[in-house]
Amino acid sequence: MVLIIIILFGLIWGSFLNVIIYRLPRNISIVKPASFCPSCKHKIPFYYNIPLISFIILKGKCKYCGNKISFMYPLVELLTPISIILLYFKYSFTTFFLFSFIFTSALIVLAFIDYYHQILPNEITIPGSLLFLGYSFLNPYIDFTNSLLGMAFGGGILFLIYWIYLRIKKIEGLGLGDVKMMIMVGSFLGWLKTLFTLLIGTFAAASVGIFLIIFKGKDLKYSLPFGTFLSPSAFIALMWGSEIIKTYLNLFKKN
Ligand SMILES: [Zn+2]
Known part of the structure; x- marks a missing residue:
C-alpha cells in the first residue's frame, strides 16, 4: 500500500519536475500557464497529462500538432518514483x-x-x-x-x-x-x-x-x-x- 502511494506520488512529482526543467531555463512561471505543448503551444487537458500513461496512449506524439514529445518527459516521470522508492527502502520515513x-x-x-x-x-x-x-x-x-x-x-x-x-x-x-x-x-x-x-x-x-x-x-x-x-x-x-x-x-x- 505504501509502495503504491509512493509510486503515484512519484509520478505526479516527476511531472512537476518536468515543468521546472522546461520552464526554469526559459523564465516561464512555474505555476501560471497550464501545461502546453512545446511545439504548438496548445493547452494540454488533464486527461492527456497523466504521467507516463498519456505518453504511451498518445504514442509519444502531441494530440494536436502530431509533433514528437521529447523522451525526457517519460524518463523523468520514471526516474523520479524509482529514486524515491530506493530512498524509502534505505531510509524509511525519516x-x-x-x-x-x-x-x-x-x-x-x-x-x-x-x-x-x-x-x-x-x-x-x-x-x-x-x-x-x-x-x-x-x-x-x-x-x-x-x-x-x-x-x-x-x-x-x-x-x-x-x-x-x-x-x-x-x-x-x-x-x-x-x-x-x-x-x-x-x-x-x-x-x-x-x-x-x-x-x-x-x-x-x-x-x-x-x-x-x-x-x-x-x-x-x-x-x-x-x-x-x-x-x-x-x-x-x-x-x-x-x-x-x-x-x-x-x-x-x-x-
Ligand atoms: Zn503540439
Whole structure:
C-alpha cells in the first residue's frame, strides 16, 4: 500500500519536475500557464497529462500538432518514483528521507537542464546549499563542520580546475554552475562522499568523452554537460557511498 502511494506520488512529482526543467531555463512561471505543448503551444487537458500513461496512449506524439514529445518527459516521470522508492527502502520515513528526497529532486532537475541548456541554475543550487547547510544541525550522518568542508571541497576543487583552465587555456573548461552544484552536493553529503561524487562523475564524463572522440569523431573542444554526470554520481554517493568506500578501503587492509 505504501509502495503504491509512493509510486503515484512519484509520478505526479516527476511531472512537476518536468515543468521546472522546461520552464526554469526559459523564465516561464512555474505555476501560471497550464501545461502546453512545446511545439504548438496548445493547452494540454488533464486527461492527456497523466504521467507516463498519456505518453504511451498518445504514442509519444502531441494530440494536436502530431509533433514528437521529447523522451525526457517519460524518463523523468520514471526516474523520479524509482529514486524515491530506493530512498524509502534505505531510509524509511525519516527527516533524512525528506531531505534526501529534496536533494534528489534537485539533482534530477539539474541533470536535465544541464543536458539541454548547458546551465545549472542558481535558483536551484544556491537555496539548496543553504537549506542543506542549515539541515546539517539535524543531519544524522554529517555535522555542521563536515557540511562546510563538503562545500569547500566540492566547490574548491572544481573552482581550481576552472581557474587553471581559464589561466592556461583561456577557455571555460568548466562552468561556475558546476562549482555551485558541487557546493550544494557537499553541503548535504559531507567532504568524503563529495570527493567520491567528483571521482566517479569525472570518470564517467571522461569515459563518454573518449568514446565520443573515438567513435563519433568529436574533437576535444566538444564540451559535455558535466552536471549531467555529477548528478547520478551524487545519487550513488548518497545511496551506496559509505558501503563502496568501506569496501574499497578494506582492500588495503591486510588483517
Ligand atoms: Zn503540439
